[in-house]
Amino acid sequence: MRRYSAFAIAREALRHHTGWERAWKSAAPKSRYDVVIVGAGGHGLATAYWLGRNHGITNVAVIEKGWLGGGNTGRNTTIIRSNYLQDPSAALYEKSRSLYETMSQDLNYNVMFSPRGVLMLAQTEHEKRGYLRTAHANALQGITTRFIGPAEVKKICPIMNIDGPRYPVLGGLWQERAGTARHDAVAWGYARACSDMGMDIVEQCEVTGVTRDGARVTGLSTTRGDIACDKLGIVVAGHSGRLAEMAGFRLPVESVPLQALVSEPIKPCMDIVVMANTVHGYMSQSDKGEMVIGGGTDGYNAYTQRGSFQHIEETVRALVETFPMISRLKMLRQWGGIVDMTGDRSPILSRTPVENCFINCGWGTGGFKATPGSGWAFAELMATGASPLTAAFGMERFREGRFIDESVAAGVAH
Amino acid sequence: MLILDCPYCGVRCDETELTPGGEAHLTRHGPGSDDADFERYLFQRRNPRGVHLERWRHAYGCGKWFHAARHTVTMQVFGTYPAQTTEPPADIVERIRASDPDWTFGDDT
Ligand SMILES: Cc1cc2nc3c(=O)[nH]c(=O)nc-3n(C[C@H](O)[C@H](O)[C@H](O)COP(=O)(O)OP(=O)(O)OC[C@H]3O[C@@H](n4cnc5c(N)ncnc54)[C@H](O)[C@@H]3O)c2cc1C
Ligand SMILES: [Zn+2]
Numbered sequence: 004m005r006r007y008s009a010f011a012i013a014r015e016a017l018r019h020h021t022g023w024e025r026a027w028k029s030a031a032p033k034s035r036y037d038v039v040i041v042g043a044g045g046h047g048l049a050t051a052y053w054l055g056r057n058h059g060i061t062n063v064a065v066i067e068k069g070w071l072g073g074g075n076t077g078r079n080t081t082i083i084r085s086n087y088l089q090d091p092s093a094a095l096y097e098k099s100r101s102l103y104e105t106m107s108q109d110l111n112y113n114v115m116f117s118p119r120g121v122l123m124l125a126q127t128e129h130e131k132r133g134y135l136r137t138a139h140a141n142a143l144q145g146i147t148t149r150f151i152g153p154a155e156v157k158k159i160c161p162i163m164n165i166d167g168p169r170y171p172v173l174g175g176l177w178q179e180r181a182g183t184a185r186h187d188a189v190a191w192g193y194a195r196a197c198s199d200m201g202m203d204i205v206e207q208c209e210v211t212g213v214t215r216d217g218a219r220v221t222g223l224s225t226t227r228g229d230i231a232c233d234k235l236g237i238v239v240a241g242h243s244g245r246l247a248e249m250a251g252f253r254l255p256v257e258s259v260p261l262q263a264l265v266s267e268p269i270k271p272c273m274d275i276v277v278m279a280n281t282v283h284g285y286m287s288q289s290d291k292g293e294m295v296i297g298g299g300t301d302g303y304n305a306y307t308q309r310g311s312f313q314h315i316e317e318t319v320r321a322l323v324e325t326f327p328m329i330s331r332l333k334m335l336r337q338w339g340g341i342v343d344m345t346g347d348r349s350p351i352l353s354r355t356p357v358e359n360c361f362i363n364c365g366w367g368t369g370g371f372k373a374t375p376g377s378g379w380a381f382a383e384l385m386a387t388g389a390s391p392l393t394a395a396f397g398m399e400r401f402r403e404g405r406f407i408d409e410s411v412a413a414g415v416a417h
Numbered sequence: 418m419l420i421l422d423c424p425y426c427g428v429r430c431d432e433t434e435l436t437p438g439g440e441a442h443l444t445r446h447g448p449g450s451d452d453a454d455f456e457r458y459l460f461q462r463r464n465p466r467g468v469h470l471e472r473w474r475h476a477y478g479c480g481k482w483f484h485a486a487r488h489t490v491t492m493q494v495f496g497t498y499p500a501q502t503t504e505p506p507a508d509i510v511e512r513i514r515a516s517d518p519d520w521t522f523g524d525d526t
């Protein structure tokens with residue numbers, strides 16, 4: 004792999020950019036691998052990357068039905084934070100956030116991590132009490148967050164109307180080292196590094212069946228032939244139920260559309276991310292100047308990657324009240340992704356009833372921020388059979404009643 | 418916008434008038450059931466990519482719960498029916514089969 008650097012840009016400028024090589028090789032599937040990962044989203048690719056980097060396992064294929072990063076990885080609003088309430092979540096999300104700090108250097112790929120700060124608004128007394136509790140929990144977990152009052156909110160984000168009328172801003176949970184990153188670059192950077200380690204990234208290849216020998220997984224059928232493997236990792240977000248069905252078990256997961264939209268580009272007016280969970284809306288400004296907006300999920304199962312228009316109305320209505328200056332903005336694009344929701348709104352990183360078959364899913368509306376840490380922990384689970392970071396996230400927790408309840412902490416969990 | 422007919426009051430409602438209630442025809446397990454049954458009842462879902470039978474409440478109307486048969490990819494609605502039943506009525510099954518001949522109803526499948 005040729006490294007990217009300032010020198011490389013100068014060199015290529017002098018020879019009319021003829022020396023750039025493909026970031027990752029386009030591979031045809033082989034008949035057998037040590038490990039096969041289904042799903043070339045950020046989590047699947049990060050898993051493959053850490054299997055190679057931390058565990059020396061490189062006879063790996065990542066199988067993708069569409070194009071790399073075309074699932075939720077390329078559809079999210081890129082909020083990265085780790086101010087969760089429960090200890091297992093805080094550990095996993097903070098591991099992830101800290102990996103984002105060095106990701107561009109680790110991958111030699113600019114993922115544009117921008118720790119601009121994330122502010123979660125408290126707009127009811129109940130929400131304020133909740134965030135005060137989270138701030139205390141974060142202090143015990145060693146995660147730097149702070150509850151700030153309305154005056155400081157206004158100072159950090161002047162375009163906000165903090166006086167209501169319906170939902171006055173009572174303060175906010177402020178995480179200064181939280182922020183955003185470029186979602187596509189995360190997938191591309193991992194893909195490039197995996198390809199460089201000799202792994203196969205197979206796009207346009209849909210998994211259609213999981214083959215077993217009794218209780219043990221032995222391989223896959225795909226639209227590009229059968230593939231045998233020792234271990235299988237299922238990392239397909241909204242399609243987890245389908246893959247679980249192929250493997251022969253059922254998940255505590257439901258798939259629903261989640262939408263986002265962006266406005267026409269405007270001059271810089273907001274240099275942080277704001278989430279308003281009571282009214283169901285959140286917003287940040289992209290480097291191009293577009294206001295990036297998201298809200299709540301649809302309330303019913305669907306695989307349409309489109310979503311219901313009422314949620315756009317609901318989200319925009321809520322945001323216009325808190326940010327009056329956006330009321331005249333034109334919206335440029337809207338899209339949807341299919342998110343995988345679990346009963347306790349926390350992910351599943353787990354062994355399954357099928358031997359040597361592992362699943363990483365349930366990230367729902369908020370897994371982009373977890374991409375590197377999820378891959379790190381899931382790779383450890385797959386390689387060694389256990390990981391301290393995944394121990395609490397087994398799928399058996401629903402049977403045992405050991406929920407990791409984050410839905411109380413944030414109605415919307417991006 | 419999803420539009421469903423309430424089978425009780427006959428009103429054609431758009432989804433803002435309704436509250437979704439998740440998968441229909443779950444086997445309800447009560448006290449004394451084992452952990453696996455409770456897990457299945459409370460958490461495990463078919464989550465089909467295809468025909469889905471689900472519960473809805475006409476929240477801003479007659480207030481009653483009913484069932485709908487809908488396709489989760491095409492969003493085609495095969496029909497709605499009252500909730501006091503353990504399986505979808507024959508005419509709805511027929512309409513489902515017209516679009517998916519292999520479809521079968523199993524109360525816990
Ligand atoms: C609108 C929206 C906004 C969001 N905002 C945020 C946010 O601000 N912050 C945040 O942290 N998270 C956010 N999320 C959530 C986040 O995007 C996801 O949790 C995360 O990207 C999931 O990554 P993944 O790699 O698990 O899944 P994906 O990126 O969806 O990858 C799964 C891949 O599996 C492939 N696949 C599926 N079935 C098969 C098959 N049969 N064979 C082969 N391949 C298959 C898919 O094509 C897909 O590429 C948002 C999501 C959406 C939709
Ligand atoms: Zn009615």
